[in-house]
Structures are given as C-alpha cells and as structure tokens.
Amino acid sequence: MKYKEIQPSTALDPYIHSFWQLKGEENDRQWERIFPDGCPGLVINLGDTCVTDNGVVTMDFAKTYVVGTMTSFKDSFIEADTHLFGVCLKPGIFSNFYSYAPQNELTDKTVQLEQKYSFNIDKFIKNPLYYLNLFFTDRLQNRNDLLQSIISDIHQSNGQVSISEIAKKSFISIRRLERNFKTHIGITPKEYSNIVRFQNALSIIKNSGQDRSLLDIAIECGYYDHSHLTNEIKRKTGLVPSQL
Incomplete structure (x- = not known):
C-alpha cells in the first residue's frame, strides 16, 4: 500500500490539513485501521469498490463521500486495485465549504454525497491538485x-x-x-x-x-x-x- 499526503494551497492552509492519496499494491489484501483525530473529511474513490467502516459501507468508483468526525477506529479493506483520494479538513471547518447537514448527523458515518456536492470525476482526474485547490477556494466562506x-x-x-x-x-x-x-x-x-x-x-x-x-x-x-x-x-x- 502506498500512502502520501500533499499540502493544499497557502490560502487553504487554515482550513485543510492535507490532501491524501492511497493506492493498493500488487499483493495487498488486508484491513487498514485509522484512529479518531477530531477531523472530518471527504473521499473520492478512483479505483475498484472499497469496503470501509468496519465492513458496513461500500464506496463505489467515481463517487464522493463525506466522513464525519470519528469517536472510535475504522477499518477499510485495501486490495491491489484500491485507489482513494481524500481531503482531511480541520476541525469545525466543514460548514465553511458545505451547507449540507449538522455535523452531529454525520458523526462516525461515511455518507455518499449527492452529485451537486460531489467532485467532478472528469475534471478531477485531469489534475487532482489543481481541481481540489480551485474547488475549495471557490466554496470558501467566512470562518467561525x-x-x-x-x-x-x-x-x-x-x-x-x-x-x-x-x-x-x-x-x-x-x-x-x-x-x-x-x-x-x-x-x-x-x-x-x-x-x-x-x-x-x-x-x-x-x-x-x-x-x-x-x-x-x-x-x-x-x-x-x-x-x-x-x-x-x-x-x-x-x-x-x-x-x-
């Protein structure tokens, strides 16, 4: 499994911890665990179907998901064709980009976003970092x-x-x-x-x-x-x- 983090643009640094990418390798077939850190996030699946949330949620290709604040660990199953790209937002920042739902409705959940809130897969694939920096800069609202x-x-x-x-x-x-x-x-x-x-x-x-x-x-x-x-x-x- 290959995992790397990428810093957002300077303008987004107060709001976003990092962009990240996870890609499975040839012999990968294992559960990977993450621990709660108080941060919400967004994930787009660029690979095969990925099972997450301890086996409860299935993430499909080209779909965007919001990951609410976690209070306990989550396991995701990583295989050779797994390819996820994510955004780790800073705590309390989700509402600066989305008028979606109170965060307590998303706690410990991974929820597929409606198309109007989702990343555009065609634009994303062309240049992920350029697209994400532009996407969040355009959505930015005043901070609390x-x-x-x-x-x-x-x-x-x-x-x-x-x-x-x-x-x-x-x-x-x-x-x-x-x-x-x-x-x-x-x-x-x-x-x-x-x-x-x-x-x-x-x-x-x-x-x-x-x-x-x-x-x-x-x-x-x-x-x-x-x-x-x-x-x-x-x-x-x-x-x-x-x-x-």
Whole structure:
C-alpha cells in the first residue's frame, strides 16, 4: 500500500490539513485501521469498490463521500486495485465549504454525497491538485473565529482544559458551547478534548519506546492511572498499548 499526503494551497492552509492519496499494491489484501483525530473529511474513490467502516459501507468508483468526525477506529479493506483520494479538513471547518447537514448527523458515518456536492470525476482526474485547490477556494466562506479559538485552546492544553474554563474564557454558556460543537464538529467539547488528549498520549507512547512507563504517560496526559489510559486506547483503537 502506498500512502502520501500533499499540502493544499497557502490560502487553504487554515482550513485543510492535507490532501491524501492511497493506492493498493500488487499483493495487498488486508484491513487498514485509522484512529479518531477530531477531523472530518471527504473521499473520492478512483479505483475498484472499497469496503470501509468496519465492513458496513461500500464506496463505489467515481463517487464522493463525506466522513464525519470519528469517536472510535475504522477499518477499510485495501486490495491491489484500491485507489482513494481524500481531503482531511480541520476541525469545525466543514460548514465553511458545505451547507449540507449538522455535523452531529454525520458523526462516525461515511455518507455518499449527492452529485451537486460531489467532485467532478472528469475534471478531477485531469489534475487532482489543481481541481481540489480551485474547488475549495471557490466554496470558501467566512470562518467561525470563536470556535477556532476554542479549538486552539483545547489543543494548547493537550485536551486537559476544563469545559467550564473554556466557556468562561470565551464568554459563552456551556450549553451554547456544546450546541456549537455538535453542529460544527459533530461531538461535544468534552468528547473533542478526550480525542485531543488521546492523540497526545498516542504520540508520546509511539515516540517513547521503552523509556517511559505507561503510568508516567497517563499522569502527564491527565488520566487517573495507566488502567484509565489503557481503557481509553482500547475504545478508540481496538488495541492495547503494546500493540500500537
């Protein structure tokens, strides 16, 4: 399997993490797993039919799909003729490009988009990067700066800031904050913070090797103990820490 990420144009950098491409190789025939990161996305299938969402969803050739914010892992079956091209949007950004549906209606789902929202397969194939940069630049609307500021605060704390503290700092009620998150991100601010905290712990585990105990990492990342961290990893990855 070959996977690569490509940066969008400078104008789109505040809104899009990356474009990505995944192509199967000759002997590929395996499930590939991705973990939740708080980001929604879009995928167009350029190859044979691809089974995703742990076997529940089938993506057909030339169709465009929206992938809602994930709260747990997803498996996709990769074969030799698999060819996917995707867009990883930044959290809370989907509504800057689409007036489609509240994000909480898409959480943990992969949904085929209607033709009017989809990528034009003929134009896409001619020059994917040129097409995507133009497609999203033309669709760009004003960004929700308050929401982006709150997201930034959550990331700066590695998911350990309290929701009440965020609401107080932003001069917004907790109820309104939760409503905004569900509408634009698909999950509550607490759930989003948990994903950010999990991703921070995951990064430390992968980069620490045997140098640090799981308990040390758990405490640093705001978990009660190593069991709390282990259970969170199981929920979000389907694996135990030693399998990461």
